[in-house]
Amino acid sequence: MxxxxxxxxxxxxxxxxxxxxxxxxxxxxxxMGISQFPEIDFPVVNVTTYWEAASPEIMDYDVTDIIEDAVSGVEGIDYIQSQSLEGVSVVTIYFHLSRDIDVAMQDVQNAVSAAAHRLPTDIDPPIISKVNFNKFPVMWLSVFGDRPLHEISDYVDTHLKQQIETIPGVGGVMYGGLRPRNMRLWLDGTKLHAYQLDALDVMRALREEHVEKPAGYLQSERREFNVRTMGEARTAREFEEIPLVNRDGQIIRVRDVAIVEDGLADKRSFSRSNRKPNVGIGVMRATGANVVALCDEVKRRLPGLRANLPPDIEIGISTDYSLFxxxxxxxxxxxxxxxxxxxxxxxxxxxxxxxxxxxxxxxxxxxxxxxxxxxxxxxxxxxxxxxxxxxxxxxxxxxxxxxxxxxxxxxxxxxxxxxxxxxxxxxxxxxxxxxxxxxxxxxxxxxxxxxxxxxxxxxxxxxxx
The missing domain is CATH 1.20.1640.10 (Multidrug efflux transporter AcrB transmembrane domain)
Known part of the structure; x- marks a missing residue:
């Protein structure tokens, strides 16, 4: 039948x-999710290395060339691209489409780890990550108001970020125009020469003193206490009291050779909203999340975010890609x-x-x-x-x-x-x-x-x- x-x-x-x-x-x-095009996971791995204040030439010779040589022997590579910028080295490895991205990333990690002894000792560890071409901001939020930029930046980084990341479907946030808090030391060359010190001595002392390390336990017959050494300075006043050197009982501190400024990080990006400086928050979606549903959920929660804002600070939507x-x-x-x-x-x-x-x-x-x-x-x-x-x-x-x-x-x-x-x-x-x-x-x-x-x-x- x-x-x-x-x-x-x-x-x-x-x-x-x-x-x-x-x-x-x-x-x-x-x-089902809604997107403009199919989600395609290309096998691309990125190796990013930071070295503070290094010139592009030094980054290229001492970092980029070494990493390129280390990863060139990994199986399945199609081609390699690299960039050497001021203080940053970016090496991008493109694999054949048949290569499994997770296995390829593990092979790259092993190759970079094997070449770590050839890299400079004072650089930050290389950051190895998969490149997700679908992981881009689907919505930009603008935070602005009649407050100093450092107050807006501090609130966005310490409070608003956590609230947005808890929204279902959010895979992270990125900033535009954010300038986080930064302590600046303005060294006095004359005072350094008088104390027979240089900038390297100050840097070495900060690296050793401005740190919080575990200090073990205090034990008795009935109690046990965890001991912490509160070595990290939180304010400009605490930075001024950091000791640099002890000479015959005389302690030379940061305040003796420098002026400490509680300021902001270097201005690397700039953002405006309605002709006012602001901080942009790019909302990125998680893998497989529904772009339209995510943007609608952010809009639904926007009144709640506004209600928790400090006075004189506003938040609004500057770009919404779900509309397109x-x-x-x-x-x-x-x-x-x-x-x-x-x-x-x-x-x-x-x-x-x-x-x-x-x-x-x-x-x-x-x-x-x-x-x-x-x-x-x-x-x-x-x-x-x-x-x-x-x-x-x-x-x-x-x-x-x-x-x-x-x-x-x-x-x-x-x-x-x-x-x-x-x-x-x-x-x-x-x-x-x-x-x-x-x-x-x-x-x-x-x-x-x-x-x-x-x-x-x-x-x-x-x-x-």
Whole structure:
């Protein structure tokens, strides 16, 4: 017994099957993310190294060249790019698309660790991370007001950041125009010479004294205390009291050779809102999060964030990238709905029957909504490529339905009863319908196996079709 025979003799079965597909398809649709393009994870690893105040030439010779030489032997590398800037070295390793990014990152970490003894001893440890091209701010918030910039920066970094990062779907934040608090020491060359000191002596003393280290325990018969050495200076006054050297009982402190300023970090970025200096907060989404839902949730929580702000500080939305995604997806959805409507109109014009047209068009929502089940299991998102695949599938679904119904009506015109016409007509055309469907699949399946970045981009399109 064929599937068509089973469905005609037991009509409850196809009705329940279609209903189940639409229900579970709708549940899958609710859980799917929305993005402009498919999420593609390229195997790219970044090695960033900081060396304070080093020139680009020194960074290139002493850091970048060594790291490039160390990672060049890692398997599966396509090419390497590097930048040597003032105090920063950035080495980006691009692997072949077939390379597993987690394994590649581990190999890079091992290679850099093996070459660590060749790097300068006073640099910061290299930072090795995966490059996620989808991890960019989806919304920029602007924090401004009639307060000094250092107060706004301090509030954003110590309070507002934590509140935003707790929003579901947020994968981190980045700043624009933030200048964190910074202690500056203005050394007096004359006083340093008088005390027979130099800047290196001051730097060495700060590194040894401005630190908080564990100091062990104090134990008695019944109690045990954890001992801390409160060595970190928190204010300008505490910095002034840091000892530099002890000579015959005379302690020379920072205040004797320098002026301590409780200021801000160097001005490396600048941000304005309504002609006022502000601090920008870029909200980045977590991997697989729904961009539109995330931005809507941030907007929903914005009144609560405003309520907790200090006086004279405001927060607003300066850029919302979800608006562009909503407009683009809405255009594609409208095009798909217009395609369904035109398909129904053309079917009615040629078949001339409302009942036939309704039966043909009934297959469209059942097939399209049911596709969301597979899309959700494959972790696809609603984007240009998947919606384009659904739009192209409308004609394929209608073609099969028209062929089967036309053959059934032909047998009815020859005098057969409804049951026999449906059974024989569907059985006669089933092979042709299957052949037409598989021929369409044979065209689009190779698209899923395209290689390179284009293949990754069109994979969701081909599987959706």
């Amino acid at each position: 064929t599937l068509s025979d089973l469905s005609i003799k037991n009509p409850v079965f196809p009705v329940m099957l279609a209903a189940a597909m639409m229900v579970f398809g709708y549940l899958g649709y609710r859980e 995604i909503k407009d683009d997806i809405a255009e594609v959805k409208l095009a798909m709905l217009l395609g369904i409507g035109l398909t129904a109109l053309v079917t009615f014009v040629f078949l001339g029957s409302f009942g036939t047209t309704f039966n043909v068009c009934l297959a469209i929502p059942a097939s399209l909504v049911g596709t969301f089940i597979a899309m959700r299991l494959c972790h696809f998102t609603l984007n240009f490529m998947t919606l384009l695949g659904l739009s192209l599938s409308v004609g394929v679904v209608v073609d099969d339905a028209i062929m089967v119904l036309e053959n059934i009506y032909r047998r009815r015109e020859h005098g057969e009863d409804r049951l026999s016409a449906a059974l024989v007509g569907a059985r006669e055309i089933s092979f042709a319908a299957m052949a037409a469907t598989f021929s369409i699949a044979a065209i689009f399946i190779p698209v899923a196996f395209l290689r390179g970045s284009i293949g990754l981009f069109f994979f969701q399109f081909a599987i959706t079709v």
